[in-house]
Amino acid sequence: MPPYGLGSLRSHGAYAKIRPRNDVNLILRYNIFVKKILLFLVFFIGTIVVKAAAIKDIANNLPQMKSVSCTFKQQKTFGNTVLNSGGDFQFIENKGVVFKTKYPIQSTTTYSSASNKQINEIILAISNKNYSYLEKNFDVSFEKLSGGSWNLDLTPKNSAIKAHLKSIFINGDSNIKRIVINSVNNGKTDISFVCGK
Amino acid sequence: MKKFLRFLYIFVLLILIILCAIKPPAVETNILKAIIPSETELVDLSGKYSSKVNVLIESDDIENVYAATDLFNQEVDKSDIKSVSADVNKILEVYKKHRGGLLSKNYETLLLSGKFDEVKNQSLQKLYNPLQILVLSPQEDPFFLLTDFLENLGGTSDIITFNDKYYKILNYEFDDNIALSPSQLNKKVEKMVNIQRKLSDNDVKIYLTGAPIHSYFASSRSIIEINIIGIFSILFVCSLCFYYFKTLKILIPMLLSLLAGCIAGYCMTGIFFGNIHILTFVFSTTLIGISADYSLHYFVSKTPDKTPEETINNIIKSLTCGMLTTCSAFLILLFSKTLLLKQIALFTISGLFGVYLFLILFYPILCAKINSNSKKIPQINFKGKKILISGIIILSVIGLWRLNYNDNIKSMYVPSKELVNAEKIFSEVSRAKSKTSFIIVEGKDLEDCLEKEEKISDILNLTEYQAMSRYIPSVQKQKQNKNLIERLYSTEKTDYVTSPQKYPQTPDLVFSEENFPFLNNFIYEKNKTIMLLYDFDSPELIEGIEGVKYFDIQKDVSNIVKTCRQNCSRLFIPVFALLFVILAIIFGVKNSIKIMLPSMLASLFVIGLTGILGIDINLFHILAVFLLIGFGLDYSIFRFNGSKQVNDAVFMSCITSVFSFMLLSLTGFKLISSIGFVLSIGLLTSYILSIFLISKD
Structure with missing residues (x-):
């Protein structure tokens, strides 16, 4: 067995390729990310640390x-x-x-x-x-x-x-x-x- | 002469090492690239979102969600995480400056159909809506067209409520330099997993999803499994060698021959292809088995009354035949269209040749002082030969009738229950769409791409999609919108605005990376953009639009895997034909049939057995059959060509290989377990059949 370990097979996007359902989730998160940017435009949510x-x-x-x-x-x-x-x-x-x-x-x-x-x-x-x-x-x-x-x-x-x-x-x-x-x-x-x- | 050949062998090996050191081959880990190197767009698209981790924070108390979110954000190492910084005020200002051509799809449709009063009615609803926040004042935008445009781009809540629990979703995307390095990526993910464990308690649960998380857990599990298998295999081989030869010294030349073979295979493949796929290493482990077979063959044949040279002379015919037939089986793979098969073929052929030459040239020197007291392994005298062979044939036929294929690459990996649960909750909370497909749009320029995107959106009547044209309409669309807005202003008046209402004459909005950094994700390459479609299943509707390519990754990859499996299956006929010709030349037609039968029957039996056991056949079962032929034929040739002592060597080769592959068949990674299953069952069958079908008489 080569020294790489079979675990390396799972890395660098390997999972995404063999489990396309996960792509759906990833892409959706990406979609939400883009939406969020626009949501910010509309709703102006800010985050600042304050005294609680x-x-x-x-x-x-x-x-x-x-x-x-x-x-x-x-x-x-x-x-x-x-x-x-x-x-x-x-x-x-x-x-x-x-x-x-x-x-x-x-x-x-x-x-x-x-x-x-x-x-x-x-x-x-x-x-x-x-x-x-x-x-x-x-x-x-x-x-x-x-x-x-x-x-x-x-x-x-x-x-x-x-x-x-x-x-x-x-x-x-x-x-x-x-x-x-x-x-x-x-x-x-x-x-x-x-x-x- | 042999001295010169030894010198030449070392010289060639050194040249290969130097050439490889000058330009070290990269190790490719993307599984898709092993089977579809030419489909770069499909590979790129599937890999585009694979470096993202989703963190889902759950609690019954919203305060705990906020507290855990802050802690997670504080503790996570952000040095290698991609950040798209967007100045929202700046983007809003850009939209305001170019608002004259911006219309939501809804308003565009209403205005195109002349329903100006309906637009006015909807703007009144916005005006009186107590919860409405307007982007521009009624004086600046009396019909609230810009507010409507921005609202229709979508939005999501800060905290999500689902099943009476509160959730917060955090997204992290690793930089490319980390994402492309499996070991570094796993280290980063490990830190996240540690934070997850630290912050999770009875009040707060944290779920991690995304490709890097699966990679981390799968690789951790694989490493443990492989280490256990490795330790057990080594112990088994050492014990067997010690039992039979009463010494472990023979392991030294065995390991050296294996090293020489691996160097030859690695360097040749690296030099020829420029990179080596990680699956090539996995499949080329056959080298270990074959080099062990050759060495065992040597040591079993080496009796105290024979010099090392004489021992080599005794076995050289068997070794050469074994090497030639195995190389021939792999040679056919060189002509396949699949990169993985070509690499496996070159790696194995070069490696095998290296092992063969090492044994011939160096064993007489290295093994001169190794004295082994070989012990005779008792032969099994089984009387029900015919019954057993008939049984194997009948089971093969029954199994072949019941064969089922599964080319869905998704089924290659079964995640843990925890990860499945995390994905399920994440999917429900984020309302993930069940299916996402892609369109790559190619145009003369970006404007052409945007126009094509809008055309596709119109043809498909899309509502659930993401594309750059949603955020930046084409100039052509903006001109059309400007005309519509101008007509709206001239047709409808609003009594809530006292100042004169002027149509906003603004310049066209165009894409710039500076203003819209987050839209870069929609650009595939120059003059090519990406559209994401959700739950869309009618690609035939866009067939024929120039420069438009539709991708359903799961379906496309499964189709390619299927084609690859079918192509591999078709290679069996030329492989067996070539082997038959070679064996017929060396041993004659009748004997060549005798030698080939065990491997052929074992291949059919193991495939048939998958049918009987209800295991779906995949590409990796088929690939493993090629390895089975390589091993199995060696057993038959050694038995046919060797002395009675050779039977012990074949038995030991078989039992060590079967043991190791049987352990591999128990691993959780289906790709590896498929190979392990085929080779453990196949080799055992091939060995048993070779006992019955091949005898010195």
Whole structure:
């Protein structure tokens, strides 16, 4: 037997050649890699190491949210234009949110849609107390109010996000009551929720 | 005269070594290159993604996933990992500057069919979508065409939720210098496996998948198996030699002859081909067996009353016949179209000739002082010859009727349960497509390639695919899009934008490596691009498009392996014909049939046995039959031509080879176990048949 060992046969792509199913996975990962680059373009996810101690405390103060159905009102402001809309809202634990806009147009925005994932993930991160996600992407300011209410201010950390998203403000108690998204190109989006009535 | 020949032998061997040292042959490890060297595109495509490792981190708690991800990233050695750094802001700016010709497939179709109001309706939905982030403000892009274009390129979540568990996928791709070096790649993977073991506990599970991971585990297992087999084989050979000859000194000339043969084979193959495939080494292990056979033949024939020269004279006819017939069997392989077969042929012929000459020229000197007290091995007196031979023939015929072939190269390797499980989870979590195929598009220039890609996408109505044209449309497509957008602006107005809406007059977007480094993966070579198609199975639809080649790697490779197997099978007839002619010239027609029968029947029997046992025949079973012919014929020739003592030499040759190959047949790597199965069963059959069919009388 030559000194190379039969193990060498498996190396340098040998496996890929004899097990094409694996190619599928590899290529798919490559595909996802390319998609991710573009996802970055659209959603501007950043990663920066931050202090975790404070944000852990914040997460401990946030309530664990349960699935809930609400109504919502939305006001979008950009320039001098103000657009009002509203409809039904649903929070599904561990999955995300569904907005059913009823006026002035009818449309449904689900958590599974690729274009909605970023904001949905932020809401999910807050409801699941996923402080690692938040601390990676935002400077977080938390204020505990009387009667179990709280305010959370998220400010993007790196310039890539800052170029497109100014801040996210969230107010809630056992549920999220209000979200204000200040974006660079989208103007301001103010959404308020009325739940359980 | 012999002195001169010895000097000449050493001189030629030295010349070969010097020539090889000047330009050392590379060792090729890509298995596909052994059988399809001319299909470079297929080999390149299959190897393109083989240096990537996927790390899947799983936990019930999302915090544990993040913590493990950070730790893994910190601990992994990133010095030899490829990184494609893309400045996302910069790429976005490039898209903004050239947005005038960018449209998603959906919007393009709507606008082409004049459904301008539907585009406006969809842009309103984006406007009111509470979760929507816009790439450009409504004033700059009132119909949100650029946002829509980018959204349609796809996206994935940071953390994936699957079956109530959280997952994070990390991808690492090794640099080419590491990927091309099996030993270095295995070292790097070993570090990753250690990190995996260190970080995995009850809360977090880490799975590793990808070709380098399989290579690492398979090679680790193979090394252990081969070491065990090697130790057992050596112990067995040493014990047998000691039992029979009462000395181990005979091992020294045996090893020297083997060394000379290996040097001759290695140098000749290296000089002639420039590189040596690793499978050539595996198959050329026959040299070990044959050189051992020749040596045993010598030592058994060497009695105290004979000088070394006399011993050589006694056995030279058998040795020469054995050498000539074996070389002839391999000579036919030189004319095959398969690189592996050519290399095996040249390696074995040169090596065998080297061993033969070494024995003739140097054994009289080296073995002059080796005195062995050979012990007679008792002969088995079996009376049911006819029954046994009839049984072998009947079983062969029954087995041949039940033969099944399996040319699927995927079946050559069975990974461990852990790796299969990791691949399964990874596939489910990443929603991997069940099948990926490729198209290589060749054009006059890159623009021509992009136009062809778009044409293919239109013809096939593709949705699940990746190609450069998805990210950078052809200039022709951008011109068409510009016209459509201009018509949209002139037809539909939006009341949510107060400032005048102007059609964006922007320059065409063209590929530059600086702006789009990640798109380099779509370029095969100059004026050739690669498209990846998912779950696509209608290649006939693109037949006839000039410069377009479709590749379904698994199917294509299996077809090539099948053709190779069929071509090898067809070579049996000329091989047996040539051997018959040579043997007929030396021993006469009747005797040549007698000599050939054991090998022929053993070949048929072992192939038939695979049918009876339900083992699918693969290319490597067929290749092993060539080796079986080489060995088996030697046994018959030695028995036919030698003294009664030769029977002991043949028995010892057979029993050592059968033992070693039987151990090989138990290995987990199917390629090796196939060879081991054919040779262990085949050689034993050939030996038994030679006892019954060939007698000195």
